[in-house]
Amino acid sequence: MxxxxxxxxxxxxxxxxxxxxxxxxxxxxxxxxxxxxxxxxxxxxxxxxxxxxxxxxxxxxxxxxxxxxxxxxxxxxxxxxxxxxxxxxxxxxxxxxxxxxxxxxxxxxxxxxxxxxxxxxxxxxxxxxxHNDGVYYLLELSGDYVKLYKCSRYSCKELSIEDIAPDQLEKAVGFDYKSKMLQFRSGQATHRAGSFHGHGEGKDDRYEEMIVFFRAIDKGINQLISDKKAPLVLACSAPLHSIYKEANSYPNLFEKYLGGDPEFRDKKEMHQQSWELMKEHFQEIEKSKLNLFTELYHTSKISYTPSEIIPAALKGKIDTLFVRKGPDLFGLYNKENDTVRFDESKKLTNVSLLNFAAMHTFMQKGKVYELEPNDMPVQEQPLSAIFRY
Known part of the structure; x- marks a missing residue:
């Protein structure tokens, strides 16, 4: 989907x-x-x-x-x-x-x-x-419903977890649980995870069952997601969120979550709401890179000189590249003598140097941010870069 x-x-x-x-x-x-x-x-x-x-x-x-x-x-x-x-x-x-x-x-x-x-x-x-659309994972949870999606700003694709994690509590704990789960599904349970202990008959059992269930899911999630830097967002009721946090060992569980029972909610709406939660997180990464450029301004780890940045892009030296929106920059890089020729306009014998730098950076796993001129680290320059070394 x-x-x-x-x-x-x-x-x-x-x-x-x-x-x-x-x-x-x-x-x-x-x-x-x-x-x-x-x-x-x-x-x-x-x-x-x-x-x-x-x-x-x-x-x-x-x-x-x-x-x-x-x-x-x-x-x-x-x-x-x-x-x-x-x-x-x-x-x-x-x-x-x-x-x-x-x-x-x-x-x-x-x-x-x-x-x-x-x-x-x-x-x-x-x-x-x-950029700023980074990958994250959306985990929808209830007692008898588990779905995992790999998402970005523009897409949300369901992943199959059937072979590595239980999709129902009864598969994890091995006995009938439906009456015990009724309060979770109806939203009547308002206890935090810790309050399930010693506050009435059956509450310890329910808590232990959910911990077993969620630990089994957590094990499957860690097995399935190779990039542990990607955030994991939960969609579930407040009580289940509290318990899952205790069972969780995934290193990047996102603090905010989507409340309520996810099973019967519109999937497009869920994706949009989850992206609204994540958008600020990915924008913070861009802000942190801009701050890092400022911190490194008087060092050799940054540059705002196109004649230095363009060869560095080809060599895979750039960690983060900031590219100005608007007028392009045309010319040609000479690999033999490691120099850049700049031209006033597009010609048969030249290329877009902004495209050249952006593509070589991106294809070698660097980050590329296209910014308005006023948002560039050095406003009068079309390129700025943070180097890997």
């Missing part, structure tokens, strides 16, 4: 696009319009047509003739009349064309219109899908 209508491009598909090298590769980004005047007037289609014309003009510079160019761009041109594409729009449309054919994606980003022709695809506009 995936609750996102227009999920992001998977990391695997993204990496496949990034690895392609082919002359005359065309990248196009256009905003789409879900409602209102813009949709009624087909402005998204008009934007795409304008981008196709720009790609046509760029391809002329490669000495291709008119017929070659029209035939080459035809798969993109055909999208304009594809009714279903525009009937169910996303926030943005990303289109990639090379000699192997066409790939296009409806995505949850309202792109600025952009056309780029080179021997590679221009992928920097896609990177916001992968």
């Amino acid at each position: 995936n609750t996102s209508q227009h999920p992001p491009i998977s990391k695997k598909a993204f990496e496949a696009l990034a690895s392609k090298r082919s002359s005359h590769s065309v990248s196009i980004y256009v905003p789409m319009y879900k409602t209102g005047k813009e949709q009624n007037e087909h402005l998204a289609q008009a934007n795409l047509r304008r981008c196709i014309n720009e790609a046509h003009s760029d391809l002329v510079k490669y000495a291709l003739d008119e017929e070659e160019i029209n035939n080459y761009l035809k798969p993109i041109t055909d999208l304009i009349s594809e009714v279903d594409l525009w009937r169910n729009p996303a926030d943005g449309l990303a289109v990639f064309l090379n000699k192997d054919g066409l790939n296009y994606y409806l995505l949850p980003i309202a792109f600025e219109s952009r056309t780029y022709v080179a021997d590679h695809f221009y992928l920097k506009p896609l990177l916001p899908m992968y």
Whole structure:
């Protein structure tokens, strides 16, 4: 189950696009319009047509003739009349064309219109899908219901835990429990975990049963989740949350949780609510990186000089890269003498250096944040970086 209508491009598909090298590769980004005047007037289609014309003009510079160019761009041109594409729009449309054919994606980003022709695809506009959207896990719990989801800002996919964890209390404790669990499911139990001891007949038993059940689930969770840095969010009643915290050994159990019985709640709504809990957590990571840049400002561990950052990106030296939104930076990196040439505009023989630095950083497991100019660590510079070494 995936609750996102227009999920992001998977990391695997993204990496496949990034690895392609082919002359005359065309990248196009256009905003789409879900409602209102813009949709009624087909402005998204008009934007795409304008981008196709720009790609046509760029391809002329490669000495291709008119017929070659029209035939080459035809798969993109055909999208304009594809009714279903525009009937169910996303926030943005990303289109990639090379000699192997066409790939296009409806995505949850309202792109600025952009056309780029080179021997590679221009992928920097896609990177916001992968920063501040970090992976987290959502565990839905009740006495006879257990579901685990791997989530991010744009997706929520159910994981199978049947083979490694019990999905019902009776499977963990081995006897009938339903009458004992009634108060949990109805929300009548308001005791904290510690209050189950010595406060009436049967409460110790109920507490011990739940501890056994949750420890079995916890064991399965730890077995299934390899990246223990990913937060685990619970969706359950308050009493069950208190008990699960005692049974838990997962190192990154998130303090906040979604209350109530999750079994019959809308899954898309659950995903949205869980993301609202997690959003601030992932934004704090970005803030911490900006603070770290400031702390390291007078050291060799940071740079805001593009001629230093671009070679460092290629070498995998960058831990965190901040890229300015807005005007691009064009030029060429010469690997032989480790120098960067800067140009005033896009040419046949150069590339987007911002895309170059961002892609090499991201593909080598660095973090990339695209920021408004006023939010950049050094506002007058298009790139800033924290180095790994």
